[in-house]
Amino acid sequence: MSDPTGIWAYLPAAPLPGTPGGPLSGLKFSVKDLFGVEGWPLHASTRALLPHVDPSPLVTRLLELGATCVGKTHLHEIALGITGMNAFGGTPNPLDSTRVTGGSSSGAAASVASGQADFALGTDTGGSIRVPAAWCGVVGYKPTKDNALWPTEGVLPLSPTCDHAGPLARDLSTILRVQEALSGKAVQPQSWAGLRVGVWQPTAWLDVQANEALSAFAAQVKSQGGALMPAELPDMLDAYSDIVQSEAAHVHRAALALPEPGFTSGTLALLRRGAGLSAEAVAAARERREVYRRLLDDLMDGLDVLLAPAVPCAAPLTGQDEVTLIGGTVPLRVAVLRLTVPFSLLGLPTLVLPLPTSDGLSVGVQVVAKRGADERLLELGQGLLEQSLNVGSGHGFPST
Known part of the structure; x- marks a missing residue:
């Protein structure tokens, strides 16, 4: 059945139980309605025709490890957006129901922020795990692109170039527990003492609350011995938009060929734009992506x-x-994506930790590591927990 709160796209009569005695036994998880689950419908929060999606091996693996799957969550329609709005309305923010959750993993973030799931499977193409995590006050993890532990097989694609799968949870400890179960290795805490910590703080792109929250977090890292240094990145939306929208139009070409495709007007406009891009325009966007890749790699070479x-x-x-x-x-759209796009366009592993605001809402910080350094990134997250810093612990939310 569906859920009128806007969180649940599909709630089965009974959840899918995990294998008893597994390392994730006792944990409940939700699945963004892009993941194929055997016997469950997949609608991607749209009324449009969708391509076939096979069952997700990631969902199967989590069930084998003992976690129980409770249902499928709503998203921004077909994952092409950052507010969480879709053909069925949208998902209210658990911190303030008059505000958006952020997208596209809107229901995923709300399911854990409201305590209805211990962790959630989401996807991230341009910020779709990180934005709702920050706005709902929960933790999100976007692995390196094509991380074998977090496969995108069995997931309805938006942009094969930029799509990632990853978890959201109310606290960092839960994400680390899931990672340990998937990898079979403990996440050991890593000290921040002596690390070269870049701080990308584009003040003009932030409001006062977000700017002050990032400054305060950086000061905490400095107090733990991190050596702070300024960093700069350009706006990469030009390459991102052309690549993602052209690939999304290809994914949904069958629906777009119909007289009435079934998408909401905003989604349809983006897909039509993508379909109308010339091969030369898309090739030029991919060339710009390579320029940005070299720039970001050069920046990260000088940082931990x-x-x-x-x-x-x-x-x-x-x-x-x-x-x-x-x-x-x-x-x-511009204000949000220019902050998150670099790390999904170029595939770097990123943790988002929530930072509370004085009015009971939330912003967040991205902690980014070198491509492939997922284990190091999570070890640094564990190091923050070991230092008992006020980060990554579901600020301001009651325990489940």
Whole structure:
């Protein structure tokens, strides 16, 4: 059955039980409705025709490890957006129901923030795990692109170039527990003392709350011995938008060929734009991506880890399409994605830790490691927990 709260796309009569006695026994997880689950429908929060999706090996593996799957969560329609709106309405933010959760993994974030699941499977193409994690006050993890522990097989694609699968949870400890079960290796705490910590803080792209929260987090890292140094990155939305929208149009070409494709107007406009891009335009976008790859790799070569804002401000009101930042008023999509796109466009592993605001809402920090350094990234996250810093612990939310 469906759920009127906007979180659940599908709630079965009974959950799928995990294998008794497994390392994840006792944990409940939700699945974003892009993942194929045997015997369960897949609608991707749209009324449009969708391609066939096989069962997800990641879901199967988590069940084998003992976790229980409780249902499938809503998302921004076909994952092509950052607010969480879809053909069925949208998912209210558990911190303030007048605000968006962020997308596209909107129901995933809300399911864990509200205590209905211990962890959630989401996907991230341009920020789709990281944005809702920050806005809902939970933790998100986007692995390195094509990390074998977090496969995207059995997931309805949006952009094969940029798609990632990963978890969200109310606290970092739960994500580390899931990672340990999947890898069979303990995550050992890593000290931040002596690390070269880049801080990408594009102040004009943030509001005062987000800017101050990032500064405070960086100060905590410095107090643990991290050596802070400024870092800069360009706006990479030009390459990202053309690549993702052209690939999404190809994925959904069968629906687009119908007289009435079935998508909402905003989604359809983006897909039509993608379908209309020339091969030359897409090739040029891929060339720009390679330029950005070299730039980011050069930056990361001089760092152990990079800190960056996860969102430009706290969650906006439902229906709000612009945000006012220190540098001026900006369209919401641009304001959000220019902060998150570099790390999914180029596939770097990223943790998002929630940072509470004084008015009971949430922003967040991205902690980014070198491509392939997922284990090191999680060890650094564990190191923050060992130091009892006020991060990654589901700020302001009651225990389940």
